[in-house]
Amino acid sequence: MFIVKLCAAALLLAFLLPLSACGAPAGNGGTLESGAVFDASLYLAPEDYPRVDGSTLTIPFSEALAAAVMRLPLEEARLYVLHNKTHLAYTNLVDGRADIIFVTPPSAEELAYAAEKGVELDVIPVLRDAFVFFVNAKNPADGLRLDEIVRIYAGEIKNWNEVGGEDKEILPYQRGENSGSQTGMLELVMKGTPLAPAPTEMVFGEMSGIVDAVAFYDNAEGALGYSYYYYTQNLWRSDQIKYLRVDGVAPLTEHIADGSYPILSDVCMVLRKGEPDGSAARKLANFIRSDEGKAVAEGAGYVPVR
Amino acid sequence: MYPCDKRNRRGGANRLRVHVRVHEPSRRAGAALPLILLALCLAALFSGCAPAGDGGGTNAQGAQENADPASANTAETPAFPDYVTVNPVAFEEVTVEPVIVAGLEDGSVSSAGEWQYKKSYGRISGLHDETVQQKINDRLKEAYDQLENAPIPPYRGIRAAVPASSALHGMNIYCMVRGNFNNVLSVFYMRNCNYAPPDAGDDFVSVTEYAALNFDLCTGDEISLRDVFKPGADYLSILDDALFRHLLENGAEEEWSDFNHDSPTLASAYEPLSPDQKFTLGDNGYLQLLFGHETLYFETPYFSPYSFTFNLADFGDDVGIYTRFTGEGREPRQLYAAGENPERMLLYRETYALKASPILRNFSKTLASDPGAEFYHASINARCEVPRELEERIFAMLQLDDELRARLEDFRSAHPDEGAYASKYAQLNRIGPFFSLWLEKYVDLGENQHSAETENFTWHADGLAEVRLKDLFRDGFDYEALLREKAEAEFGRTPLYENGAPREGASLEAEKERLLRALAECSPRMGASELYFSTPSTEQQSDAVPRPLHFTLSYKDIGYENLTFFAE
Numbered sequence: 001m002f003i004v005k006l007c008a009a010a011l012l013l014a015f016l017l018p019l020s021a022c023g024a025p026a027g028n029g030g031t032l033e034s035g036a037v038f039d040a041s042l043y044l045a046p047e048d049y050p051r052v053d054g055s056t057l058t059i060p061f062s063e064a065l066a067a068a069v070m071r072l073p074l075e076e077a078r079l080y081v082l083h084n085k086t087h088l089a090y091t092n093l094v095d096g097r098a099d100i101i102f103v104t105p106p107s108a109e110e111l112a113y114a115a116e117k118g119v120e121l122d123v124i125p126v127l128r129d130a131f132v133f134f135v136n137a138k139n140p141a142d143g144l145r146l147d148e149i150v151r152i153y154a155g156e157i158k159n160w161n162e163v164g165g166e167d168k169e170i171l172p173y174q175r176g177e178n179s180g181s182q183t184g185m186l187e188l189v190m191k192g193t194p195l196a197p198a199p200t201e202m203v204f205g206e207m208s209g210i211v212d213a214v215a216f217y218d219n220a221e222g223a224l225g226y227s228y229y230y231y232t233q234n235l236w237r238s239d240q241i242k243y244l245r246v247d248g249v250a251p252l253t254e255h256i257a258d259g260s261y262p263i264l265s266d267v268c269m270v271l272r273k274g275e276p277d278g279s280a281a282r283k284l285a286n287f288i289r290s291d292e293g294k295a296v297a298e299g300a301g302y303v304p305v306r
Numbered sequence: 307m308y309p310c311d312k313r314n315r316r317g318g319a320n321r322l323r324v325h326v327r328v329h330e331p332s333r334r335a336g337a338a339l340p341l342i343l344l345a346l347c348l349a350a351l352f353s354g355c356a357p358a359g360d361g362g363g364t365n366a367q368g369a370q371e372n373a374d375p376a377s378a379n380t381a382e383t384p385a386f387p388d389y390v391t392v393n394p395v396a397f398e399e400v401t402v403e404p405v406i407v408a409g410l411e412d413g414s415v416s417s418a419g420e421w422q423y424k425k426s427y428g429r430i431s432g433l434h435d436e437t438v439q440q441k442i443n444d445r446l447k448e449a450y451d452q453l454e455n456a457p458i459p460p461y462r463g464i465r466a467a468v469p470a471s472s473a474l475h476g477m478n479i480y481c482m483v484r485g486n487f488n489n490v491l492s493v494f495y496m497r498n499c500n501y502a503p504p505d506a507g508d509d510f511v512s513v514t515e516y517a518a519l520n521f522d523l524c525t526g527d528e529i530s531l532r533d534v535f536k537p538g539a540d541y542l543s544i545l546d547d548a549l550f551r552h553l554l555e556n557g558a559e560e561e562w563s564d565f566n567h568d569s570p571t572l573a574s575a576y577e578p579l580s581p582d583q584k585f586t587l588g589d590n591g592y593l594q595l596l597f598g599h600e601t602l603y604f605e606t607p608y609f610s611p612y613s614f615t616f617n618l619a620d621f622g623d624d625v626g627i628y629t630r631f632t633g634e635g636r637e638p639r640q641l642y643a644a645g646e647n648p649e650r651m652l653l654y655r656e657t658y659a660l661k662a663s664p665i666l667r668n669f670s671k672t673l674a675s676d677p678g679a680e681f682y683h684a685s686i687n688a689r690c691e692v693p694r695e696l697e698e699r700i701f702a703m704l705q706l707d708d709e710l711r712a713r714l715e716d717f718r719s720a721h722p723d724e725g726a727y728a729s730k731y732a733q734l735n736r737i738g739p740f741f742s743l744w745l746e747k748y749v750d751l752g753e754n755q756h757s758a759e760t761e762n763f764t765w766h767a768d769g770l771a772e773v774r775l776k777d778l779f780r781d782g783f784d785y786e787a788l789l790r791e792k793a794e795a796e797f798g799r800t801p802l803y804e805n806g807a808p809r810e811g812a813s814l815e816a817e818k819e820r821l822l823r824a825l826a827e828c829s830p831r832m833g834a835s836e837l838y839f840s841t842p843s844t845e846q847q848s849d850a851v852p853r854p855l856h857f858t859l860s861y862k863d864i865g866y867e868n869l870t871f872f873a874e
Contacts, residue, residue: 057560057561059605060573060574075602078462079460079461079462079464079465080465081463083463086561175557175560179557179561181557227559227560228560231559234574234575
């Protein structure tokens with residue numbers, strides 16, 4: 001995990017050093033060392049900072065943004081950033097308890113809630129993520145076509161030798177029903193094709209004793225799993241798994257940035273359309289879309305929308 | 307991700323065995339960088355009361371903490387023990403200031419019309435060495451004072467929820483003992499504050515933090531996480547691996563649509579544990595790691611720490627806490643005022659690290675004529691590795707036998723409008739040198755025709771021979787007399803005596819004899835401090851559901867010297 005940090009630091013340094021060489025740029029997107037402060041061209045004091053909310057995935061982005069704009073060390077700025085997960089962030093925005101949120105695009109339910117309250121949403125993509133598939137590192141499979149993935153998870157393809165691999169049963173693991181990855185699988189990949197039943201295991205339910213639950217990806221030799229690129233790259237990594245190319249394209253940062261990877265997902269900032277120009281939330285939104293804002297996103301490990 | 311403050315505090319330690327896979331050629335070289343960390347551990351020498359093991363001292367501050375000397379003598383250290391000795395010290399919770407605060411406004415008050423807050427700290431007694439005792443009590447009070455005066459803890463987002471102008475409505479500080487065994491005392495403090503943010507109406511924001519203190523009762527020094535493990539054990543890697551696996555199994559890296567305290571979410575990349583990690587030790591073999599605002603990689607939506615509980619048996623021979631502070635010069639009679647024949651407790655060897663148990667099963671049967679009608683259900687619950695042979699025995703016990711099937715089918719045929727249902731539920735524990743099973747059977751054949759029975763089974767973990775009651779006692783010990791005495795007392799607390807004949811056609815005395823005979827031949831269930839007995843079912847009233855009677859015999863009452871599994 002330290003290597004993850006080193007890589008992140010190296011990426012940030014790679015961004016920061018050229019700017020520094022040009023002589024104290026206005027804004028650089030984050031903090032490098034504990035306690036360090038990098039000023040952004042936009043300054044908002046903590047008491048003026050808009051009420052932000054958002055998904056779990058965007059917490060590091062939101063904190064880096066707050067640090068840059070409040071000109072505070074990251075560890076101090078993060079005290080002012082409270083994310084309540086995607087759905088609650090939407091309701092907070094609609095109900096006026098948040099001014100700007102960082103989330104996946106709104107669901108039909110969330111759009112309906114906004115309409116019911118008479119609120120129009122300003123949805124602006126700012127970050128790009130990829131939906132990735134992985135297998136045991138020893139699995140000779142290198143990639144799958146998107147249509148093959150759909151057929152595997154629909155239960156039509158059951159053996160790796162049907163997709164050019166060795167004679168081994170495919171174990172297509174899924175995620176829990178209320179997880180972000182499972183929502184992504186349904187919306188970005190299956191797109192209406194029903195999922196076959198997931199492998200299950202007996203677990204201790206939190207409130208209900210022994211229950212069937214979607215089995216955890218166990219990296220067995222035939223296993224196939226999925227997640228979001230950001231999660232796998234920034235929150236956990238393993239040399240025991242191998243990412244699959246999809247339609248011949250590997251899930252690499254450059255392929256996500258240039259849009260060539262076929263399963264992409266946007267992360268948006270969302271404001272109320274009625275949010276006035278000149279408000280702190282609008283100022284922050286404009287900053288996020290600037291080169292400085294994109295640098296903040298990159299420094300925090302995200303791929304900004306160009 | 308940023309290289310954050312925690313990395314700096316921890317001196318760049320990287321003990322997590324989660325490797326980086328870099329699929330881009332340009333990054334591969336970076337990933338291959340070796341990470342070799344070596345820190346020096348200064349062995350503190352104890353005068354006259356040195357802990358067993360490496361001679362290494364305690365290090366609550368975690369300052370010079372890291373690798374243990376390579377001279378660790380693990381080969382001579384006993385295997386994971388079957389039981390612990392309870393320290394005969396008394397722990398008193400000293401209430402400082404019970405505070406009663408009126409509600410902020412109408413509607414915000416409790417049902418009693420007021421909010422009550424309580425603060426207390428811990429104090430021990432019973433040590434021979436009053437200097438050591440005072441040292442511990444001073445530290446317990448100091449920890450309380452630190453908590454009482456601590457500023458609002460810097461959780462993620464705390465200033466968004468609790469602005470600086472928020473009023474403190476009240477504070478609770480609780481103190482409790484988590485573990486008290488083998489000359490180790492583990493104490494847990496919890497501070498909970500209610501804040502009233504401006505413009506929040508009657509709503510409070512609750513903010514919680516924990517403190518943990520673990521003492522060597524011989525010296526009064528605090529012990530660190532390193533001391534829980536044997537010298538030379540790579541304890542941080544061991545714990546990191548276990549914790550990280552737990553997180554992955556619970557999908558901690560992604561957002562779930564509901565908050566779940568048992569399955570925390572990573573808000574940023576997991577970071578390796580540090581030597582000064584907060585922890586408590588439980589009497590029954592549990593190690594609990596506490597994660598507060600210092601560990602910012604967890605999302606803490608309720609401004610409350612997370613805890614993860616492991617059974618030390620998960621870490622097998624790497625565990626050193628049970629022998630590290632015992633030995634010559636540290637016998638109970640030397641350390642404690644009431645040090646003769648202290649109590650003992652069997653240790654559980656179960657795991658809470660894994661979400662899924664290796665032997666969780668549900669069995670169900672449906673009627674051939676009505677597949678939608680499930681009429682039999684059985685399940686087994688265990689948090690321990692179970693040998694295949696034992697697993698098969700238990701599964702066989704859970705099957706629906708032909709006689710019961712026939713009863714259910716016949717009843718269903720004769721009463722198609724009534725339910726016929728049976729179930730078995732089994733709980734298996736790995737405790738001390740045993741596997742011990744509790745099996746409950748329930749049959750429901752309509753109104754006034756349901757019954758419940760409980761059976762206990764115990765097997766030696768080594769060899770899986772079934773343990774009969776007599777096997778637990780040393781030769782010559784009259785356990786039947788003790789059992790009869792206890793059973794008689796238990797019968798006296800049941801309606802058996804009050805309501806006449808317990809079973810149709812049977813006298814009370816005959817019924818008691820029937821139950822006692824069954825008890826004497828039974829296989830009891832093992833608890834940490836007692837044996838559990840269940841009698842065959844008996845009707846306590848003529849129209850009642852037949853149920854077993856339950857009672858226990860404590861090891862202390864039996865006498866440890868009379869029990870075979872408390873070998874010296």
